[in-house]
Amino acid sequence: MNKTKIAVFVSGGGTNLQALIDAEKAGKIPHGEIALVVASKPGVFALERAAKAGIKSVVVERKKYPDKPSFEADLKKTLDENGIQMIILAGFMLVLSADFVKQYPDKIINVHPALIPSFCGDGFYGLHVHEAVLNYGVKVTGATVHFVNEVTDGGKIILQKAVDVLDGDTPEVLQKRVMEQAEWIILPQAAEIVAKKLSEA
Numbered sequence: 192m193n194k195t196k197i198a199v200f201v202s203g204g205g206t207n208l209q210a211l212i213d214a215e216k217a218g219k220i221p222h223g224e225i226a227l228v229v230a231s232k233p234g235v236f237a238l239e240r241a242a243k244a245g246i247k248s249v250v251v252e253r254k255k256y257p258d259k260p261s262f263e264a265d266l267k268k269t270l271d272e273n274g275i276q277m278i279i280l281a282g283f284m285l286v287l288s289a290d291f292v293k294q295y296p297d298k299i300i301n302v303h304p305a306l307i308p309s310f311c312g313d314g315f316y317g318l319h320v321h322e323a324v325l326n327y328g329v330k331v332t333g334a335t336v337h338f339v340n341e342v343t344d345g346g347k348i349i350l351q352k353a354v355d356v357l358d359g360d361t362p363e364v365l366q367k368r369v370m371e372q373a374e375w376i377i378l379p380q381a382a383e384i385v386a387k388k389l390s391e392a
């Protein structure tokens with residue numbers, strides 16, 4: 192069986208990357224293989240997770256390029272050299288251009304720490320999302336895995352899971368609950384759904 196070759200894009204701690212690595216090891220992503228980790232900056236802990244799992248990694252820093260097109264052209268070259276067929280954005284904090292995204296139709300997925308279409312779009316990332324959830328006072332939040340298109344957080348939804356907001360939650364406490372009860376569960380599940388489809392294409 193041909194496994195879909197996956198690149199996981201990260202910018203930080205990489206707990207979602209770890210969930211993907213653990214799921215692959217446990218046989219829960221039989222149609223996919225994490226072949227590359229792409230970090231948007233050096234020194235992030237996600238790179239250590241990749242090294243520990245024996246997965247090749249590269250750092251691609253936007254600021255090393257004069258403009259976004261040259262940055263993304265080099266990124267595409269790296270992906271092609273590694274035979275990458277699918278991309279998972281797992282806490283990746285750069286927005287990819289429409290031109291880049293169009294080259295991977297229904298082949299890029301993203302995990303967002305809220306129930307889209309709530310608390311999403313420009314400016315809603317990381318802890319800011321959970322701060323906004325607590326400020327609004329909603330009683331249920333969650334996570335969404337969706338395809339990436341040219342609209343930030345606007346692509347077709349693959350999986351969602353709800354998580355309760357509890358009295359006394361801080362953004363940090365809520366973020367941890369959303370990760371544990373939703374993100375780390377649905378991201379590997381969605382990865383397998385998409386990898387399977389691409390492996391059959």
Ligand code: GAR
Nearest residue numbers: 203204205206207282302304316317
């Ligand atoms: C996760 O909560 C992820 O959903 C979020 O950043 C965190 C990364 O954590 N992504 C976004 O907000 C994207 N809009 P991690 O590095 O431990 O996986």
